[in-house]
Amino acid sequence: MINNKILPVIMAGGAGSRLWPMSRTLYPKQFLELISNATMLQETVKRLDKLDHQAPLVICNEEHRFIVAEQLRKVNIDNSDIILEPVGRNTAPAIALAALNMLEKKQDPLLLVLAADHIIQDVDAFLSSIKHAVDEAEKGKLVTFGIIPSHPEIGYGYIKRGEKLGDETFVVDAFVEKPKLETAEKYVASGEYYWNSGMFLFKASRYISELKKYAPNILSSCEKSLNKSKKDLDFIRVDKKEFIDCPDDSIDYAVMEQTQDAVVVPMDAKWSDVGSWSSLWEISNKDENNNAIRGDVLAEDTSNSYIYSQNKLVATVGVDNLIVVETKDAILIADKDKVQSVKNIVERLKQENRYEYLQHREVFRPWGSYDEIAKGDRYLVEHVIVNPGEKTALQMHYHRAEHWVVVKGTAKVTYNDKTYFLTENESTYIPIGVAHSIENPGLIPLELIEVRSGAYLSEKDIVRIDDVSIGE
Structure with missing residues (x-):
């Protein structure tokens, strides 16, 4: 078996509900540009540039597959495997799928397990x-990375170190749950406890052998679902029927707390899991008034705040210790000390069946994006972008007609059994019941204004004649 390289395994699942309204179920925080001009997933990949490793393997939810593929492509990673989970089953099964996938290829690399939604400022x-x-991982140890704590944090689990094994490596004495403040203060003062980062390094075969010993039900479900998987371009689709029966357990609970071979390596890399708006404020660059500001913001007599504007001018006067986040369809204003309760807003949105918990007003598709501009009783206006070389699925509608006006680029339109081209300032009309699609044959993004009219304007009124993409 080949065992001479590190394989990064990047877990890109999760909803990130505490960072609503930026993070949504269908576009969570790992795909957002929160600190730089790169997304958190892209930053995770880029910080590995100086490390000798194979192309990363990414594990994500099925509905995020095109976002992951596109974001990897933009940082010149186009030869990765992407394992699609039909349902979320926590970290132990996800890592098992990665390990089994490599062993099936007759490879036994060191799996470097990373989360796609962490920020690390000191890459060296x-x-x-x-x-x-x-060295410890190659000897068969299961290594976890413990973050040297900068303060008594009650939002993280902790790892207590035991006997020193070698240069910067210790036996794991215990994993402990999120503590109360008084306990956390004692942990930090002792110097023997680290934050549990959720990052790991171990041989693929070693993880599978420990999983077989301590969580055989997880291993069995993962083996069955991977054996029945299907390859689709760069995607590996595991079998839903088998995977849905898999226990929902973390790697900590299933393996790391059970094994006799857990080792911790301390890390002091300015790490954060960005679990809330306050934690994002803490690691962001700040002005002379201790404000972290992004976008079109005017802050007057404002201090100690995080203010983000996506679409509109945001002005604040005489405020302190606030989180203000504006997106195209929602505004969050919160006390910086109470941002953990943002998840309660997301739960209320779910209960009221409002789309704002699920997706943004601007929706991304494999072929481009669309953004709602205006909406009335019997009309809907959208700004549509089709990327170069891409096209929408051939489809028809029973309840709405569409007008398209090209404002930039060239469109190739399919209308039943004929095709024709539209250029800037030209338009076309698609009646109810007509099979149609739109393609961008050019080298620049195609932009058009789509006006829907009819009695029912929802995305559900789509009959796909082919299935090029998900969505319209």
């Missing part, structure tokens, strides 16, 4: 910790 320290961990 991050890479140094990984290099310290390699």
